[in-house]
Amino acid sequence: MGQLQNFTKGFIRENPVFVLLLGLCPALGVTTSAFNGLGMGLATTFVLVSSNIVVSLIKNLIPTKVRIPSFIVVIASFVTIVSLVMEAYMPALFESLGLFIPLIVVNCLVMGRAEAFASKNNTWSAIVDGLGMGLGFAFALTILGGVREILGAGELFGWSIFAGDGMLVFVLAPGAFIGLGYLVALNNIVKKKLG
Amino acid sequence: MEYIIIIIGAVFVNNIVLAQFLGICPYLGVSARVSTSIGMSGAVMFVMTLATLVTFLIFNYILVPLHITYLQTISYILVVASLVQMVEIILKKVSPALYQALGIFLPLIVTNCAILGVTILAVRDDFGFNLLEGVVFAVGNALGFALTIILFAGIREHLELMDVPRGMRGAPAALVVAGILALAFMGFANLV
Numbered sequence: 001m002g003q004l005q006n007f008t009k010g011f012i013r014e015n016p017v018f019v020l021l022l023g024l025c026p027a028l029g030v031t032t033s034a035f036n037g038l039g040m041g042l043a044t045t046f047v048l049v050s051s052n053i054v055v056s057l058i059k060n061l062i063p064t065k066v067r068i069p070s071f072i073v074v075i076a077s078f079v080t081i082v083s084l085v086m087e088a089y090m091p092a093l094f095e096s097l098g099l100f101i102p103l104i105v106v107n108c109l110v111m112g113r114a115e116a117f118a119s120k121n122n123t124w125s126a127i128v129d130g131l132g133m134g135l136g137f138a139f140a141l142t143i144l145g146g147v148r149e150i151l152g153a154g155e156l157f158g159w160s161i162f163a164g165d166g167m168l169v170f171v172l173a174p175g176a177f178i179g180l181g182y183l184v185a186l187n188n189i190v191k192k193k194l195g
Numbered sequence: 196m197e198y199i200i201i202i203i204g205a206v207f208v209n210n211i212v213l214a215q216f217l218g219i220c221p222y223l224g225v226s227a228r229v230s231t232s233i234g235m236s237g238a239v240m241f242v243m244t245l246a247t248l249v250t251f252l253i254f255n256y257i258l259v260p261l262h263i264t265y266l267q268t269i270s271y272i273l274v275v276a277s278l279v280q281m282v283e284i285i286l287k288k289v290s291p292a293l294y295q296a297l298g299i300f301l302p303l304i305v306t307n308c309a310i311l312g313v314t315i316l317a318v319r320d321d322f323g324f325n326l327l328e329g330v331v332f333a334v335g336n337a338l339g340f341a342l343t344i345i346l347f348a349g350i351r352e353h354l355e356l357m358d359v360p361r362g363m364r365g366a367p368a369a370l371v372v373a374g375i376l377a378l379a380f381m382g383f384a385n386l387v
Contacts, residue, residue, distance in 0.1 A: 103311060
């Protein structure tokens with residue numbers, strides 16, 4: 001598989017949210033606006049790329065039996081770094097993402113890529129894989145956040161799209177589930193069209 | 196009375212799955228059958244209560260006195276992971292029947308963000324829980340998880356027999372159903 005294909009698979013064909021249904025908790029929990037979705041996506045991308053790099057470097061040093069706990073410690077360290085940096089420089093975003101920042105640790109996507117890809121490939125491929133999957137995750141969260149923000153508040157990234165209040169339900173919890181349901185269905189159709 | 200309010204709040208008003216979006220992976224993953232969803236709920240209840248008890252003590256008596264609360268995430272995930280492993284070993288020895296029922300769900304629980312989420316929420320300053328209240332909070336959240344996943348599994352069993360448009364089959368239809376359930380649970384807002 002070429003590196004380009006390795007990078008682009010995360011967007012449509014193997015999109016972590018729309019196809020693999022991984023990392024759904026943050027995908028539903030923080031996407032009240034496109035900006036929050038993008039912030040969460042980029043934070044996860046950073047953790048994913050960093051942990052992929054470290055895991056691919058230490059893959060020959062750790063015994064197979066304790067690999068899962070070791071991966072968890074690596075991931076948890078990077079999550080702590082992200083949360084401290086975000087608290088210092090982007091307090092507003094940190095506040096609105098709240099609990100979901102420490103919960104990046106248990107995002108199945110990060111653990112899944114460490115176990116399924118980074119622990120079996122060289123560092124360069126692991127970086128490309130982490131970037132592709134992470135940006136695919138950010139892409140999905142931004143779209144879901146954008147759809148919910150447009151329908152629920154009539155805005156996109158805080159810019160007014162249409163006047164009026166919008167459908168409040170899309171900003172609230174039910175809108176997250178229903179919005180994601182239709183986006184998964186849409187992605188199925190697009191994937192089939194691409195062949 | 197206080198404890199009843201904490202439980203009602205956790206089960207209905209701030210439902211862990213439908214209002215707080217924690218534990219979505221098992222919610223969608225093991226809800227195809229009512230029987231498996233009951234097994235998963237049992238395992239979650241067991242681990243969530245134990246994990247909250249242990250992490251509450253660690254946070255208040257080790258991390259806070261030593262001023263190392265920034266290690267919360269790392270220490271919590273290690274506690275949860277080792278606790279699950281320990282529970283698995285003990286159950287296998289002490290109660291093979293319970294192990295048979297919960298065994299396959301236990302490894303899945305390590306990456307269940309509901310567990311880590313509740314243990315972090317239980318020590319939040321704005322709740323100000325003491326140890327017993329924290330544990331009651333965990334039990335309430337586990338009950339809330341059980342209620343929603345069993346309801347959802349019951350609906351999904353029927354959904355399989357329905358004529359759903361082809362693009363919506365599987366995950367999309369399940370997500371829309373979850374959305375409608377969340378809508379129903381919004382009726383409980385402001386209950387406590």
